[in-house]
Amino acid sequence: MKKKVVVGLSGGVDSSVSAYLLQQQGYEVIGLFMKNWHDDSVTISDECPWLDDSNDAMMVADKLGIPFQTVDLSEQYKERIVDYMFNEYERGRTPNPDVLCNREIKFDVFMKIALSLGADYVATGHYCRKGTIEQNGETVYQLLAGKDQNKDQSYFLCQLTQEQLAKTLFPIGELQKPEVRKIATEQNLVTANKKDSQGLCFIGKVRLPDFLQQKLxxxxxxxxxxxxxxxxxxxxxxxxxxxxxxxxxxxxxxxxxxxxxxxxxxxxxxxxxxxxxxxxxxxxxxxxxxxxxxxxxxxxxxxxxxxxxxxxxxxxxxxxxxxxxxxxxxxxxxxxxxxxxxxxxxxxxxxxxxxxxxxxxxxxxxxxxxxxxxxxxxxxxxxxxxxxxxxxxxxx
Structure with a gap:
């Protein structure tokens, strides 16, 4: 039986190449896109980046011939990330939405959905690596920096637990960013030359001050x-x-x-x-x-x-x-x-x-x-x- 991996396809090049590499390694791969926002009361911009991202993710899944679906996590995202952020800003603190999004959404809510679909692992396009060591007959998981020092994203995953790491794969952690783009180009993936997203984790193109001003x-x-x-x-x-x-x-x-x-x-x-x-x-x-x-x-x-x-x-x-x-x-x-x-x-x-x-x-x-x-x-x-x-x- 092939091991089953659910890849968080974000519509970017890193997760696209992660899905391709896992397929090459013989896993059964499923693509899942997280929709994390649809509250029009906090308009973000006239464009709707998540729709573009979701279409790109779908085209990548289609090209690779893997099943694809979208999950709507906007309710959990609002509750666990956005409300928390506003609350922190009001207290005069500066939260880090990316660290929180990984802890609360990708490696918690999303991971639970993936495991309920029968997945053995969840994979993301993060530039970091996972190591394992044996201690007193038990496996201990290590969170290691990505090989590309310009792109290392271990910091954003600093709140992960042993239980979450046990179920996670980081397929591009050994690669440099230019190598990832090269693979995407060779495989004709629609995301090959797409710019890296800047903005709130998974909400898309948003300037934080504009976003905050609508609630504070x-x-x-x-x-x-x-x-x-x-x-x-x-x-x-x-x-x-x-x-x-x-x-x-x-x-x-x-x-x-x-x-x-x-x-x-x-x-x-x-x-x-x-x-x-x-x-x-x-x-x-x-x-x-x-x-x-x-x-x-x-x-x-x-x-x-x-x-x-x-x-x-x-x-x-x-x-x-x-x-x-x-x-x-x-x-x-x-x-x-x-x-x-x-x-x-x-x-x-x-x-x-x-x-x-x-x-x-x-x-x-x-x-x-x-x-x-x-x-x-x-x-x-x-x-x-x-x-x-x-x-x-x-x-x-």
């Missing part, structure tokens, strides 16, 4: 500039009576008040802005460009600083509450008072940074060797050993 009310507020020479950046490091006090100090955010700086402009809502943002402030006349160093959604104030080296941008450590610490490799999880040297990143495509994990009773501190720019609440930090992603957490 604009409200005028002040843009305050904080000078780099401010006293609060020169505070002496206190004496600590224990390690956790020191960790708390390193991870602590600067607390700003409007009177700490000067008024330089107005904005339409603090919840539309995120740390490190430079575009969209519309404040001119400063010697160096202004960057967002903090947002206060309670008082609707945006705090900014001049230039990339402004001290308000940098922090040495971050904290993850215990309920948001996630280990892909549960066997490597550390206990309270234990530490682990790792490489970590706080955003997709960021080069890996040397860091130490410190587990406490209340959660985990990630302390970086070098101060990091724009550590942003609501985003994910992921930690690695060499090319293996070991775990992740939501920055608190």
């Amino acid at each position: 009310e604009p409200k005028k507020g002040e843009i305050i500039e904080i000078e780099a020479e401010k006293e609060l950046y020169k505070a002496e490091t206190p004496q600590f009576s224990n390690k956790e006090e020191e960790l708390k100090f390193l991870a602590k955010k600067y607390k700003y008040k409007a009177e700490d700086g000067k008024l330089v402009g107005e904005h339409q809502g603090a919840h539309f802005f995120t740390k490190g943002q430079r575009k969209g402030l519309a404040v001119g006349g400063t010697p160096q460009p202004l960057f967002v160093i903090d947002t206060d959604v309670e008082d609707n104030v945006i705090y900014t600083g001049q230039g990339k080296t402004h001290p308000g941008i940098y922090r040495k450590a971050l904290f993850i509450t215990q309920d948001e610490v996630h280990w892909v490799r549960r066997d490597l999880a550390i206990n309270p008072d234990e530490t682990l040297e790792v490489k970590a990143r706080i955003r997709y495509r960021q080069p890996l940074q040397s860091a130490t994990l410190h587990q406490t009773e209340n959660g985990m501190y990630v302390v970086f060797e070098q101060p990091q720019a724009s550590i942003t609440e609501g985003q994910f930090v992921a930690w690695y050993h060499e090319e293996e992603l070991l775990g992740s957490g939501v920055i608190s």
Whole structure:
């Protein structure tokens, strides 16, 4: 009996080639397109990209001669991704919809549908790889970076579990992007030269600020500039009576008040802005460009600083509450008072940074060797050993 694989055909080149490769490897392949959006009250654009994508996916399935169907997951998507996003933005946090979409939709709702169709595996067009090792007679699955370092997408899968990895295949993880396009061209797949989609995971072409503005009310507020020479950046490091006090100090955010700086402009809502943002402030006349160093959604104030080296941008450590610490490799999880040297990143495509994990009773501190720019609440930090992603957490 051939093993059965359901491929999430998105209408892009990566998933198309994944389906072709699995077919070549002798699997019985089924193509499934996820429709994740049809709420017209939040218009996204006049074009309807998901229809184009769904047609492209269908044409690829037709060319490969595999069964194809569309599943409508828009209800679950709205509930688990969109509502969560609006909620996070209102709290002044910046969520990562792509990580969530993988955790909540592709590798949960979608995977359950695939397994109910009798599939042995689910496959996606992600640039990452799966490894297996045996430990005490049990199989442990590894999430490994994709061979194409420009395209490695392991970060987006940082919330996967052993159970999900056990049932997943990543057919293009060993390939470089140009090789994937070459295969698609050789097989005459309609997606061969299609541009990579930019936008919310599976909703298609959407600019996040436009999307948010349709649900979050604009409200005028002040843009305050904080000078780099401010006293609060020169505070002496206190004496600590224990390690956790020191960790708390390193991870602590600067607390700003409007009177700490000067008024330089107005904005339409603090919840539309995120740390490190430079575009969209519309404040001119400063010697160096202004960057967002903090947002206060309670008082609707945006705090900014001049230039990339402004001290308000940098922090040495971050904290993850215990309920948001996630280990892909549960066997490597550390206990309270234990530490682990790792490489970590706080955003997709960021080069890996040397860091130490410190587990406490209340959660985990990630302390970086070098101060990091724009550590942003609501985003994910992921930690690695060499090319293996070991775990992740939501920055608190």
